[in-house]
Structures are given as structure tokens and as C-alpha cells.
Amino acid sequence: MWLWFSKLGSPKWFYELSGKWLPWLVGAMIISMTVAVVWALLYLPPDYQQGYTSRILVVHVAVAGTSLAFFPLMAVAGTITLVWKMKLADMVAKNAAALGAWFSFITLATGSLWGSVMWGTWWEWTDARLVSMLFQFFLLLGVVSLRSALEDPDKAAKACALLSIVGCINVVIIKYSVEWWNVLHQPSSPLSVNSDSPNGPEFWIATIIMVLAVYLFLSISLILATRNEILQRERRAQWVQELVRNS
Amino acid sequence: MIEAIQFSSFSEFLDMGGYAFNVWSVYGLFAVFIIANLWLPLNKRKQILREQKRRLLVNEERNITTDDKQQ
Amino acid sequence: MSSSNPTATAVPDSENQQGAVMLSGNKLFCERDDRVLFQDLDFNLHEGEVMQLRGSNGSGKTTLMRMLCGLNDGYKGEISWYGASVSEQAGDFYHSLHYIGHRVGVSKVLTPVENLRWSCSLKSEVDDQLIEKTLADLGLRGYEESPCHTLSAGQQQRVALARLLINPMKLWILDEPFTTLDPKGVKQLEENILSHANSGGAVMVTTHHKLNIPGMNVLDLG
């Protein structure tokens, strides 16, 4: 167990392994993404209520669901950083924060574009999901800005790890408190009504494929960024210098 | 296969049942998002490699010159 | 001026030691921003020993001291306290340590007495009389009631140094304690260091000046 752990912590090991995996991941992503997009755009029948805008949901639901994975991911990475001082965990966490902010932003944007059709408004404070996603976005930006504010990379790693753990708990609390708050303010949120709308099975299959594609994309992007981070932080290691020389 | 396509013409496809702006913005954003987050790290990788290569060469040069001095 | 070729040479001439090994470093290695500050650094600080840490600007003196105090953990190697790892006996270690760094730990709004009342109570219970006596010894009579921001640089340094005399602690780690002290103050501190060592304590001190302390060892960081 320990051996496995320290091996996994080795940037070199990760770099080599991810190098082997990348082509497969990229291939899988391209295939699933193409299938999902083509299906969604061309073949998905119009929903009786939402019309062709259900095509938006395929993207939205996939991105939204995926974006909820970031804080847990960062909290786990943060714990590993703080407890085992594993460098690799921090390299992942660093890029996850920025990518998570992107994901949250796209969730908000696609949600708004959907809402502007279905609710006639781009933004609705009465929906817990929207509000808690907004604050998740803020917190992720907070992590990113803490990282850039602290110049010492070691210090930044630990500080961000701690903030990610605290933030993870907080996102959950925000989510539930906002939900409760909304129940009290306005019992029927438009989103909760509409998301029950009977989308056909095709919709869900397309969405599931899209979720798969988005997760693949997430891992590819994260792996690419982490590999960069490795090149930078391990630049004096023998193997990196050789790699650079041969590039 | 072809019959299952929901649109009979390309312009109908572009129109998306009247919601062109929303649908295409979402997919446009999605595309930008995905391409950006793949292109940025790839581009950065090139940059890093270039920079480090330069630094390596400079270091080697410097080592050689200091070696000269020491000799 | 800072040696671009970072090799550390520890030269504790281990003849005139009296006591047991109090604090020791084993194969210490530290790098910052790709510059190796020191590597394979070994040292033993004995009871009754005064060790001057020497080195040019940027050679890593401050960094080493903060490592020893546990304020910096970006290093490899082992630091031990009476033979066992510091982290295992943190309680004992911190009950025996005085550290005075570049930032002296004197609040600007409080008076010297109020400052010492707090910082000394972190280590042991103290009474005001001792504090006032020590301040007077250090030439701060008449400033007991002035808030520290009205004191000159050297006077603030003296307030910090008073801690050494109030709480009896075994190990003193002092980072450039002589800066801003006038010659009289330097002499007095040298005497204090010497008598602390003679009574079985250990002192590690950095300074760029020649110290007038007989039997002192030097650890050179290059």
C-alpha cells in the first residue's frame, strides 16, 4: 500500500503512465464527444414542451454534473498534500481549481442560456442550484486567487489545500442552506418544475454519453496541465532535462 | 439513419426551431471551452520546453566558460 | 558575493566542549528557488557551547535557524534534540527554546513591560519586578511606560533581548541580535551569551561581526 502510494506520488511515474494513457483517452473522448454532439444536435427529437432547446440540456447537465466533482477532488488532493506531502497531489489540485472555475462558469452560462428560453429570464435567485453553483464559482476563484497571491509555491500548496478542504464542506452547506431558504421564500422553483419534464430516453442516453465525454475531457485537460506542472517543477531532474534536450 | 435526422434542410438545422441563438451559443461556448482547455496546456507545454531548452543551453555554455576560467 | 558554488563546511572544533549534545543536524539539505543553500550539513551543538553561524549574504543563515526552530519545513535531513527527533518531543523542545529573529516580536502599541509580560508568560509565569529589573539592566529605565513605537531601533531590540534574561531557557537561537545595538549593548549581550553558556546553556548566533566570546565555535555556510 505504502509502496504503491509513494510510487503514485512520483511525478516521473505519473508522467510516463499518463503519456501512455493519453492517446487512448483522447481517442475515447473524440468518439464519445462526436457521438453525443451529433446525436444531440441532429437526431434528438424536439421535446414537446422544451422544443429544440433540450439540446442545450445535454451539454448543460453534463457540464453541471461534472463541475460538482471539483471540490471533492481538490479536497482529497489537499488532504494528500497536507498529510503525505505528495507533490503530485498539489500539481493536480492547482490545475483543478482553475479548470473547476471554467466548468462552473460554463454551467452558469449554459444554464442561463437555457433559462432565458424556458423561464424567460437569464438568472433566477429563487433556484438553489443556480445560487449554490454561483458561490461554488466564487470559492473556486478564491482558491485560484489565493494561489496567485502567495508567491512561495510550497506555502501556496498547503494554504490552497486547507482552503479546498474548508471550501468543500462549505459548498455542501451553502447548497443545503440555499435550498432551504428557497423552499421558504418561494416554494415552486421553476427549475424543479421543469427538470421533471418528461424527456425521452434518447435524451438521457445522449446525456449519459455526453457526461462520459466531459469526464474524459476533464481528465485529459487535467493530465495535460499536470504534465506541464511536472516539467516545470521537476526541471532539474535528470529525466526532465533529457526529455527537454530531446524535444 | 438519415431519416432519423430531425431537420429537413440545413437552414432548418441552423434555426433550431427558433432558438438558434441559445442553442448555438451553448454549443459555441462548449466548443470554445473544450478547445481552450486543451489548447492552453498544449501551448504552455511548448513554451515550457522551449524555455527550458534555452536555459539548459545557456547553463551549459556558462559551465564551459567557467571551466575555462578555472583551467 | 554570495557563493555561487554552494558547499557548506561545518567546522566545529570539538575539543573544548563540556556537555552532552543538545541540538544536532544530520545531513541537512535545503534549496530555495533552485539554489542549493547547503547540503550534507552536519553540526552538533553541545551544552555550554556558543556557535556562531557565519556566511555571506544569502548563504542561508536565517533559513537554517528557522528550520531549527520548526518555522520552516522545506528541508531534508534530520534535526534532533538530545538525540531524538524534535517533532517527537516538541513540548520539551519549545519549553527550552528562545528564538529572536529579524522581527523581534515586540508589539508597537504596548509598553516594554506589557510586551514582556505576555511573551514571557508563554514560557513560564513571571513577575513584574523581574521584568522591570531586567529592563533597567538593559538601559531602558525611564522607558517602561513608553509605547514601543516611540523607541529607537536599538531600544526595541533590547526589549526583545530582555526575554533571554527573564525566562531561563536552555537553548538560544539568535538571528543577528547585534544589529542596531550600540557598542555598550553589544558588550553586554556578549557577556550574557558567555554566562549563559557557562551555566550549561547553548547559543547559536549569527552576526557579520567579530564576536568577543572566548571558546566560541564557528559554523561556516560559505
Add this chain to the structure above:
Amino acid sequence: MSSSNPTATAVPDSENQQGAVMLSGNKLFCERDDRVLFQDLDFNLHEGEVMQLRGSNGSGKTTLMRMLCGLNDGYKGEISWYGASVSEQAGDFYHSLHYIGHRVGVSKVLTPVENLRWSCSLKSEVDDQLIEKTLADLGLRGYEESPCHTLSAGQQQRVALARLLINPMKLWILDEPFTTLDPKGVKQLEENILSHANSGGAVMVTTHHKLNIPGMNVLDLG
């Protein structure tokens, strides 16, 4: 240690002066918090003169220097620049003055070069090559691109001192410039001071250490 009997004795042995009187104080009087720091203080700083300000901790050296620079106006008496009051010819005076105080004026986020580019441009236009050359002379080669917060205390001091060499100014007022410098750095600065004086400039400097500068005068604040 600070003399509780504050009398200032100015002992400029006015024999080996070369040039005209550059900066002079006339019957300067300063008290802070009811303590008289100095009174009836007279001094003349000539072109080509190096004057060390000496005194125990809290004797008012820093205060006097800030007064001379116009950073502190809580005093009585007159300060004149080439015979006329400083305030009347502020433009000329500030075009001739370098002051380096306890706070060295080096921004922590900027690199040494960026720092100097700004602070030197306040006095005259400068080119990067000169800056880089001076930094290299001061032993900071290799640190040109490091933000200053990663530099050690002495290295930051060197960045500040580089200003003296980049902008040629007549008058240097240096408050404890030797603290945190290693012996090599001290020697270099002493040489710089000497050659500045030899080329007709004037230097006022505080330090608690013996300076190795021939022909230096001492102004003693007690």
C-alpha cells in the same frame, strides 16, 4: 545605556576639509516625548567629507537624519544647504540627495532591476545596462529576475545601495547601511563611500561599528 543626560557634543575636527560647506545645522534642538534628544547642535558637512553620526541607542541619530532630509519637522533651529535654508531650494536639494533609511525602499514583488528602474528614474533618467552592471558589481548576478521578497536581508540592502552608484548625487545620508551586510559587503561600501568623498561628495552615515575610512569625522550625539 542611552545617556539620560542628553547633551550633544559636535566634534567635527575641521582641519582636513577640502571643499565648501554643503549641509549645515545651526542650533538644532529636538525633543520627543519630553526627552531632549539634542540641543544647540551645530555641524558643518563639507564637500569631500565623510561624517559618522555616533551615539548610543535612542540618542537621536535616526531622528536627526530624517530632519535633515525633511522627513521630520519636529525640531527647532536651522538646516542650510550651501548657506541658504533648505526649504527655499528644495528642488536643488532633492536633486542632490540620496537617503537610505531603516526601510530600504525596495518593493518586495518587483525584481531588483525593476525596483531600480523606478527609484533611479525619480532622480534622473537611467539605462538598464548601468543597472545590471551595478547589480552584478554588488554580487547580485543571477538574482536579476528574482522578486525581492525571495532575497535575504543583506541582498535587499544591496539592492537599495545600488541606487547610490547608479544616480550620481552629491549628498548621501545613510542610516545604518552596514547592518545585514557581510564583511565583504561592508568593505565594498566603505570603498564606495571613500571614493564618493574623494570625488567631492559628502556622506553622513550612522553605524555602531568602527569604520575603516581614513579622514572620517565623527559627530557624537552621546
Add this chain to the structure above:
Amino acid sequence: MFWTLVKLMSTDMSRSSTSVAFRSTLKRDLLIAFKKKNDIANPFMFFIIVVSLFPIAITPDGDRLAEIAAGVVWISVLLASMLSMDNLYRSDYEDGSLEQLLLSPHPLFFMVLSKNISHWLVSGLPVVVAAPLLAYMLSLPQEAYLTLIASLLIGTPILSLIGSIAVALTVGLGSRGLILAVITLPMSVPVLIFGTLAVEASVGVGSPAGYLALMLAMLAASLSLAPLASAAALRISIS
């Protein structure tokens, strides 16, 4: 409860007691605050000024103000608390006292807790005291006063404890007023929600008791967890 804990801890320590250090730290921080005076007056004044911006910027009309009163008071409390956090560790960091605290032989948890308590006494409590006055200025219905005070009494310590983590994380930074806000504000949202819900409930038909109980639970959780996080954050920042 905490005192017994402190006492308990202190019996373990052989040489100097944690409870002495705890009390001495508390005393020192209060002393500094009283010497600076501004530390006490300012959160208070800031709170008053911010609250009084609303009638100016939004509407001087009493009825319309009454509708937004609870929210306005709570937002102002949040901002005042956040601004006052800046004082918590900064000067100690700058003059090196924080290093001395970290090098003390006592569990950092209690030292941090002591600093948080004194900070709340100095900056949170005055705001709670001022709240009814401002609630009156904003025409908050009378029946809500008690709930407002209760919710503030429970809520402000939570805000202090959460803020302390953010301050500890950023203590080495030159200018951090804003980064502090960016970290703290999202984390304070739950307090804001339950605080305003409690006050609104006491105006309308519901009962605020449930919300207050929830806030008490949050307080208990943050009292026991936040100082741990702050202590860890301080260790990170100082190194």
C-alpha cells in the same frame, strides 16, 4: 466548557500551564485593543455608516425600508465583521509576535481560540449592541428586535471564527483586504441566510427558534473546528 478543557489540558503540561498562556494572551489582545481604541470604535462606526447608506441610496421611505431592514443589517454586520478581521493577526505577524506564539510550548488551538475570543469581544459585541438602534432607523418591526439580537449574538462569533481562517491563510500578504473578502464572503452565506430567515420568521407567522437552534449548532461546530483550521493556516503562513 472551554475553560474546563483548558484546565484539563493544562494539567498535562509539566512546566508552564496552558491556561496561564491562554489568559495572558487574551489579556494582551484586549489591552492592545483598548490602547488602540479604534479597534473597538471602528467596526461599530463602520456598521452604522454602512447601514445609513441604504436609506440614502435606496429609499428613505419607512415601509419600504422595513422590508429590507433585516437583510441590510445582516449584510452590514457581515461586511463590518469582515473588515475588522484584518486586525486579527496582521500586526502580530509584522512585529514577529506571531512567531513567538507559534514557538510557545502550548497547543496552538487554544492560543488561536483566545485571540478569536478577544477579537469578537472587541469587534463583534459592539456591533450586536448597536444593532437595535439601526434596526430602529430602518423601521424594523419591534417584535423582531429580540430575534435580531439573538441571531447576531450567535452569528457574529461564527463569522469571526470563519474569518479567522481566511486571515490566517493570508497573513503574510501585503494587501489582502480584498482577497480576504473573496474567501470569507462565500463562506459566510449560510450564516447570512439563517440570520435573516430567523429575523423574518419573527416578523411573520413562523417561529425563529428552529433557525436559532441551527445557528447554535453551526456555532458549536465552528468553535471546535475553525480554530484547528486557523492554527494549521498560521503554521502554513509563517513557514
Add this chain to the structure above:
Amino acid sequence: MFWTLVKLMSTDMSRSSTSVAFRSTLKRDLLIAFKKKNDIANPFMFFIIVVSLFPIAITPDGDRLAEIAAGVVWISVLLASMLSMDNLYRSDYEDGSLEQLLLSPHPLFFMVLSKNISHWLVSGLPVVVAAPLLAYMLSLPQEAYLTLIASLLIGTPILSLIGSIAVALTVGLGSRGLILAVITLPMSVPVLIFGTLAVEASVGVGSPAGYLALMLAMLAASLSLAPLASAAALRISIS
């Protein structure tokens, strides 16, 4: 206009030109801001977060939000601008750069002006850019957007210039987040009043032109006077 003034001044000086010093100071401050990144992003984020607290604390209902939208945006701008002021002279004071600035042979007026300009570019402008988005989230009527942006474009520099005086006065103080607020906020009230009046006028029947003209006059006045006051305040604080 200012460039010509600067040029004019510079011909007077015999040795080194004020315009060079002015530009070099501007460049330096922008460089520091870009290096820190947060200086730019944070006022922006603070603004967004504070605005989004209002729907949560007050009401999520669009119609009711619309009524208070103008006021909320302006109050948040005020607070964001005030918080960001902290950056203006603090780090320069702490590292001694401010002393060097005071000892430079150039009129302090221009040095201060240069610092104010770079500060506004970095912290004021992003807030103006973000305002329409937030106005939307608060359901501000569409017709008011243009006026909102115009009033913010005129108003935020005034806030920066006024804030600069307060910061300069308090630059030596350890913790001044609050004292700053206490000094700045009352002085900013006129800006707040005219800003919100202008926006409200463009929603209702009136015309915002009068208010905007008034604000322009205030801007002109503070551009020429505030740096003088800031310069004097800096001299006082440093000595």
C-alpha cells in the same frame, strides 16, 4: 490635458523631468499590479460577491430587487472601491518606497496623481465593466444601463481620489481597514447620492444629464484638489 500639464511642469525642472518620473511611477505601479494579479481581479470579485449577497439577504424576487438595484450597485461599488484603496500606499510605506517618493525632486502632486490613475485603472475600471452584468442580475430596467455605466465611469475616479486622501492620512497605522472606511464613506456620500439619482432618473421620467454634469464637475474638482490633499497627507503621515 494632464499630459500637457506634466509636460509644462517638466520644462521648469532643470535636471530630471517630472514627466519621466510620472510615467515611470505609473509604469511601476501597473507592473506591480499585474505581478500581483489579485489587485486587478479582487475588486471585481468583491463587487460581484457583495452584490450577490443582497438577493440572498433581502429578497430573491425580481420586482422587488429592481427597486433597490441602483442603490445596491452603487453601495457595492463604494465598498469595493474603499476596500481596494488599502493597496494604494500601504506596501510602499512598509518597504520605504514612499519615503523615496517624498524625497524625489518632483512635485508630489504629480506623483500622487500618477499613483491614483494607475490605481483606478486597476481597481475602478474592472468594476465599471462588471456593473451591467450585476445590474441584470438585480433586474435593473434595461433603459438605465447606459446611465449606470456613465455614472460609474465618472463616479469611481472620484471615489478613488477621495479615498486616496484618507489612505494617505492613515498610512502609518497598523490596522486601518475600518478607520479608512470611517473617513472615506461619509465623504463619498455625495457621489453615492448623485450616482443613484442619475440612474433612477433614467428609469423614471426625469433626465440624468443634470446629475451626470454635476458629477463631472465633482470629478474635475477632485482631480485638481484631491492629489494636493493626498500629497499633504502623505507628508504628514511620513514624518
